[in-house]
Amino acid sequence: MVDGWRSDAFYEARRDELEKRVGPRRFKHSLGVSETAEKLARVYGADETAARVAGLLHDWDKGYDDPGILARADELGMELDAELAAMPRVLHGLTAAVALGRAFPELPPEVLAAVERHTLGDAGMSDLDMIVYIADALEPGRKGKVVEKLREKIGEIELRELFLEVYAYWVQLIMERRHPIYSKTTEIWDSYMPEQEVYRAEANPDPIPYGRP
Numbered sequence: 611m612v613d614g615w616r617s618d619a620f621y622e623a624r625r626d627e628l629e630k631r632v633g634p635r636r637f638k639h640s641l642g643v644s645e646t647a648e649k650l651a652r653v654y655g656a657d658e659t660a661a662r663v664a665g666l667l668h669d670w671d672k673g674y675d676d677p678g679i680l681a682r683a684d685e686l687g688m689e690l691d692a693e694l695a696a697m698p699r700v701l702h703g704l705t706a707a708v709a710l711g712r713a714f715p716e717l718p719p720e721v722l723a724a725v726e727r728h729t730l731g732d733a734g735m736s737d738l739d740m741i742v743y744i745a746d747a748l749e750p751g752r753k754g755k756v757v758e759k760l761r762e763k764i765g766e767i768e769l770r771e772l773f774l775e776v777y778a779y780w781v782q783l784i785m786e787r788r789h790p791i792y793s794k795t796t797e798i799w800d801s802y803m804p805e806q807e808v809y810r811a812e813a814n815p816d817p818i819p820y821g822r823p
């Protein structure tokens with residue numbers, strides 16, 4: 611029999627608690643993320659149980675309103691810099707990772723990391739981190755043409771490529787909604803880009819290279 615955080619009993623108990631912590635729409639979304647993450651883990655050869663559990667728990671703290679999540683971070687002893695303190699909507703993954711780690715010490719760090727990184731992403735994300743990030747965007751409750759196109763790519767392209775496509779889609783969406791972008795977003799993006807060769811023009815004998823008027 612499997613016990614601890616990998617057991618069905620653990621999953622079912624957290625699922626029932628989650629149902630009381632968030633609204634019905636968010637609860638359904640979390641079940642969708644859990645299922646999608648498990649499927650992605652199967653396709654990409656990652657730990658299916660870890661993906662299923664991290665997907666279920668990713669929005670553990672999403673039930674708090676803006677002042678509530680700031681109070682929660684404070685209660686947990688988290689020190690937020692001024693930028694994050696001004697972006698309460700992005701904090702629920704960060705607080706959830708700390709809170710879940712304390713409430714359920716048997717949860718492994720890789721599951722907590724995936725919960726922590728599901729909103730803003732990070733440099734050096736693990737396969738599991740990417741899987742939960744992708745599942746959050748592509749679970750069956752998310753609608754739209756772009757989402758459908760991205761869904762079709764599951765298993766067709768590498769996990770990292772799929773993650774980058776989903777990340778780019780989300781950042782674009784945030785811009786379209788005229789929401790502020792977290793300042794480390796470009797740094798995170800660049801960390802996945804191959805090193806660019808710095809363009810250096812050949813020394814040109816003509817000081818006005820594009821011709822004289």
Ligand SMILES: Nc1ncnc2c1ncn2[C@@H]1O[C@H](COP(=O)(O)OP(=O)(O)O)[C@@H](O)[C@H]1O
Nearest residue numbers: 669672699700728729730746784790791792795
């Ligand atoms: N790089 C970013 N910069 C600023 N806001 C972001 C960024 N990524 C996501 N967000 C915002 O954070 C909020 C929570 O996103 P997310 O955690 O992915 O969704 P959910 O918790 O609903 O599954 C959304 O309002 C989203 O637009």
